[in-house]
Amino acid sequence: MALVLKVVILAVLLRGTLGFPVLMVRGGGEGRRWIYLPFHSQAEDDKMIFNKILRLNRDSPQKLSEGDIALRFSRSAWNCPGNNCYWPKSSDGTIHVPYTFSLVYSVDDRAAITTAMQEFATMTCIRFIPRMAESNYLQFTSSPKSGCWSYIGMVGGVQALNLEQEGCLESGIIQHELFHALGFIHENNRSDRDTFIQIQWQYISERDQYNFKRQTDSNNLGLPYDYNSLMHMGRYSYTNTSGMAxxxxxxxxxxxxxxxxxxxxxDVAKINKLYKCNLCRTLLSDPSGRFSFNASLPLWSGGSCLWLMRIPSEQVLLKFNTFYIQSSPGCFSNYLAVYDGDSMASPVLLARTCALRKDISVVASSYKMLVEFSSDGSNATSYFSASYSSVICGGTLTSSKGVVTSPNFPSEYPPSTDCTWAINAPLGYKIYLSMNSFQLEDSTDCAYDYLTISASDDPLRKYCGYYGMLPLLFSGTSLTLKFHSDEVLQFRGFNATYCFRHLN
Structure with missing residues (x-):
C-alpha cells in the first residue's frame, strides 16, 4: 500500500512537470492492470480552436483584445447598451445577417465559409444571407498574416470579419468568429466565471493579463457555464510557463x-435564447450517446424538432431502440426523417416514416447526421428513443435494389475492421436479401471474424466460415448487417444482393 501511495505521488509530480499522461500499474499478480492518470497536456490543448486562432493572430496588424476581438473606437468592445449591437429580427421571425466576400476568396474558400454557416441555420433562427442592398452587413476579408478576428455584435455599416485564407478557413474557427459577430464574448470571461474556473495569474505575463478581464455586466441568459463552449479559451491559453495551465x-x-x-x-441554446428563437433543437457532439422524444409531454404542442449529431470523427451510426410515430396517409401529419449531413437539404437516409417500426438503424457517410420529427399537432401519440455511436465503414442503402460487400471484395478484407450497413424498406415494402458468396475465418461461436444480420422479423443471426452453394436468404422491413474482422487471418469476405418488394 505504501509503495502504491509513493507511485501515485510520483505520478502526480510527473504529471505537473513532464507534460504527458502517466502510465501506472494498479493491483498485483494477475489482477494488475495499467491505467492512465487523467491529464490534459499542452500539446492536446494546442489543438483547441481558440489556441489555433491565437497562433494565427500573432502577426496581425489589427488591434485585438482577448486574442481575436477587434476593438471599436467609439465604445467598449464588449458592452452592448440598449441591446443595440444585436442583429434585428425579420418579419419572417428569422435573424438575417447579410454578408459579402472579398474578391481574394476562391470558390473553395467561399464554400468553406458557407458550409460553416449551415449549423447556425439548422440549429437556430440565424440566417446568414448574401447581401442585396442592406446597409448593415458583414464583409469577409483576408490579407496575408491578417489572422482571424471579428467585432462583437452588429457594429453598423460595413463590418469586417477577417478570415485569413492560410489557416482561418477551418469550420470551428469560422463559427467562433461568427459567434462574436452575433454578440457573444468568450465564455471564460463572463461575469460568474470565478465560480467555475480559477485564473492562474502567476502563469500569465502582465502584458497578457487584460485578456482575462472578467466582464461584470455580461448577459449570461440564465444558462449554465459551458466548459465545452466554442467560445471558451484553452487550458493553457497565454501561458508563459510550459506545462502550466x-x-x-x-x-x-x-x-x-x-x-x-x-x-x-x-452554444446553440445561447443563440436561440438571446435572439428569441422559439425552436426545438439539440446538438449532440459526444462520440456516443442517447436521446429520446415523447410528443405526449405537456410542453409539446406541435411543430418540428431537430437533433444534429456531430461526432468527432468517422461515420455516425444511429439505432432506434423504440419507434412509434402516429400513422397518417403518406405520413403527412406526423413523421420522422433522417438526413446524411447537417441540413434538411442533405441526402435522405430515412425518408418520411411513421407507424410502429422495429430494429431501424441508419449509417451516415460522414460524422454528421440530422434527425427531424415533425407533427401538425393533430395527434400527439408519437415517441422514440435512439442511441448513436461511430463506425469506420458502411452506410445506408436507400436504392430499391443493390449490392453490399465486405471491404475489398473479392480480395481479402482488411484486418481490425468494423462496418455496419443499414437497409430500411419504405412503408408497404419488404426487403429480400440473398447471400451470393461468403467466406470468413471459421471459429467456434464465430469469435474472430463474423457477419451479424438482424432483421425486423427475425432474431439476430451470426455467421462465419464458408458457405458454398447453400443459399442464405433474409427478409424484413429493416435489415442491419455488421461485419467484424480481427487482426489476423483475412479471407474473401461476402457479397450479397437485395431488393424491395411490395407486400401486396
Missing part, C-alpha cells in the same frame, strides 16, 4: 475545457 476548472480540475470541432449544445 492558465485556466483550471473548479471544483474538479480534470473537467475538459475548450473546443476542437464547433458549436456545443449550450
Amino acid at each position: 492558465t485556466i483550471v476548472p473548479i471544483p474538479d480540475p480534470d473537467i475538459f475545457i475548450g473546443q476542437r470541432y464547433g458549436l456545443s449544445n449550450l
Whole structure:
C-alpha cells in the first residue's frame, strides 16, 4: 500500500512537470492492470480552436483584445447598451445577417465559409444571407498574416470579419468568429466565471493579463457555464510557463475545457435564447450517446424538432431502440426523417416514416447526421428513443435494389475492421436479401471474424466460415448487417444482393 501511495505521488509530480499522461500499474499478480492518470497536456490543448486562432493572430496588424476581438473606437468592445449591437429580427421571425466576400476568396474558400454557416441555420433562427442592398452587413476579408478576428455584435455599416485564407478557413474557427459577430464574448470571461474556473495569474505575463478581464455586466441568459463552449479559451491559453495551465476548472480540475470541432449544445441554446428563437433543437457532439422524444409531454404542442449529431470523427451510426410515430396517409401529419449531413437539404437516409417500426438503424457517410420529427399537432401519440455511436465503414442503402460487400471484395478484407450497413424498406415494402458468396475465418461461436444480420422479423443471426452453394436468404422491413474482422487471418469476405418488394 505504501509503495502504491509513493507511485501515485510520483505520478502526480510527473504529471505537473513532464507534460504527458502517466502510465501506472494498479493491483498485483494477475489482477494488475495499467491505467492512465487523467491529464490534459499542452500539446492536446494546442489543438483547441481558440489556441489555433491565437497562433494565427500573432502577426496581425489589427488591434485585438482577448486574442481575436477587434476593438471599436467609439465604445467598449464588449458592452452592448440598449441591446443595440444585436442583429434585428425579420418579419419572417428569422435573424438575417447579410454578408459579402472579398474578391481574394476562391470558390473553395467561399464554400468553406458557407458550409460553416449551415449549423447556425439548422440549429437556430440565424440566417446568414448574401447581401442585396442592406446597409448593415458583414464583409469577409483576408490579407496575408491578417489572422482571424471579428467585432462583437452588429457594429453598423460595413463590418469586417477577417478570415485569413492560410489557416482561418477551418469550420470551428469560422463559427467562433461568427459567434462574436452575433454578440457573444468568450465564455471564460463572463461575469460568474470565478465560480467555475480559477485564473492562474502567476502563469500569465502582465502584458497578457487584460485578456482575462472578467466582464461584470455580461448577459449570461440564465444558462449554465459551458466548459465545452466554442467560445471558451484553452487550458493553457497565454501561458508563459510550459506545462502550466492558465485556466483550471473548479471544483474538479480534470473537467475538459475548450473546443476542437464547433458549436456545443449550450452554444446553440445561447443563440436561440438571446435572439428569441422559439425552436426545438439539440446538438449532440459526444462520440456516443442517447436521446429520446415523447410528443405526449405537456410542453409539446406541435411543430418540428431537430437533433444534429456531430461526432468527432468517422461515420455516425444511429439505432432506434423504440419507434412509434402516429400513422397518417403518406405520413403527412406526423413523421420522422433522417438526413446524411447537417441540413434538411442533405441526402435522405430515412425518408418520411411513421407507424410502429422495429430494429431501424441508419449509417451516415460522414460524422454528421440530422434527425427531424415533425407533427401538425393533430395527434400527439408519437415517441422514440435512439442511441448513436461511430463506425469506420458502411452506410445506408436507400436504392430499391443493390449490392453490399465486405471491404475489398473479392480480395481479402482488411484486418481490425468494423462496418455496419443499414437497409430500411419504405412503408408497404419488404426487403429480400440473398447471400451470393461468403467466406470468413471459421471459429467456434464465430469469435474472430463474423457477419451479424438482424432483421425486423427475425432474431439476430451470426455467421462465419464458408458457405458454398447453400443459399442464405433474409427478409424484413429493416435489415442491419455488421461485419467484424480481427487482426489476423483475412479471407474473401461476402457479397450479397437485395431488393424491395411490395407486400401486396
